[in-house]
Amino acid sequence: MAKDTTGRMRVTVKSGGRMKLSSKLWLDRQLNDPYVAQAKRDGYRSRAAYKLTEIDDKFRILKTGMAVVDLGAAPGGWSQIAAKRIGAADxxxxxxxxxxxxMGxxxxxxxxxxDFLDAAAPDKLRAMLGGGADFVMSDMAANTTGHRKTDQLRIIGLVEAAAQFAAEVLKPGGAFLAxxxxxxxxxxxxxxxxxDYAAVxxxxxxxxxxxxxxxxxxxxxFRGARCD
Structure with missing residues (x-):
């Protein structure tokens, strides 16, 4: 082990064997990521929990009693934060x-x-919520091909689909994060x-x-569902 620039001990992943370079780099990053270590200590399922925490600390989106939808939720880091902040467990x-x-x-x-892209998904979700949603959030990422233009189109397509889904289930005044x-x-x-929204x-x-x-x-x- 060696120390990084912040003084933390850094784990060195040895190369060799059948491990690909990309796998080695990913493992090295995971083992030396302070957010990954903190997530384990705090009992969160992913480091992504801190992204939502920081966004919400700044913009105060999550409020007690809200109805929240988490698209592409697994493994559940964002759902954990949302449930805690709106009082869902209580x-x-x-x-x-x-x-x-x-997802556990x-x-x-x-x-x-x-699949949130299923035509019946919005109705199923409203039934589960007992009405509309106050906040729709998505930390989803499209599978990549390595071809920049193709990957960008996939990403845009996924976000557009999530935005359309949000427009179908949000209550007026609601929020969308993707x-x-x-x-x-x-x-x-x-x-x-x-x-569709007052501020973006x-x-x-x-x-x-x-x-x-x-x-x-x-x-x-959110200004309310459109009548196209």
Whole structure:
């Protein structure tokens, strides 16, 4: 072991064997990431919990008694934070988490293993919530191909789909938060969000890795469902 620039002990991952370089770099980053270590100590399922924590500390989105939807929720870091901050475990709010993958139980969180792109998903979700949502959040990322243009189109498509889903289930005054990359949400999506919400901005929490291009788009003050 050696110390990094902050004085913390750094774990060195030895190369060799059949481990690919990309796998070695990922493991090295995980083992030496202070947020990963802190998540284990705090009992959170992922370091992403701190991203939502920092965003909410700054913008005060999550409030007691809210109805929250977590898209692409597994393993559940964001759902844990939301449930804690709205009082869901005490019955003062409700979090509905959706993912194609299975997710272990979290106090105060109702999980549905389904595809949010399914046409029936909004109705199923409203039934689970007992009405509309106050906040729809998404930390989803599209699978990458390594081809920059293709990957960007996939990312944009996923965020646009999440925004459309939010527009179908949010109550007036609600909020939407989603992961984007590189330059943020594209012009067409930003124009759509600005039409549907009172305020739209890009945010990058400190818990996002410095070498990552990830950012989040936050839209607040939903104006209400459109009649197209």
């Amino acid at each position: 019955g003062r709010g409700r979090v509905v988490a959706i993912d194609l993958l299975e 139980e979290i106090p105060g969180v109702t999980f549905a293993q389904l 992961k984007v990359f590189q330059s943020g949400a594209d012009a067409a999506l930003m124009a759509e969000l600005k039409r 901005k890009h945010v990058k929490p400190a818990a996002s890795r410095k070498d990552s291009s990830e950012r989040y788009v936050l839209a607040t003050g």
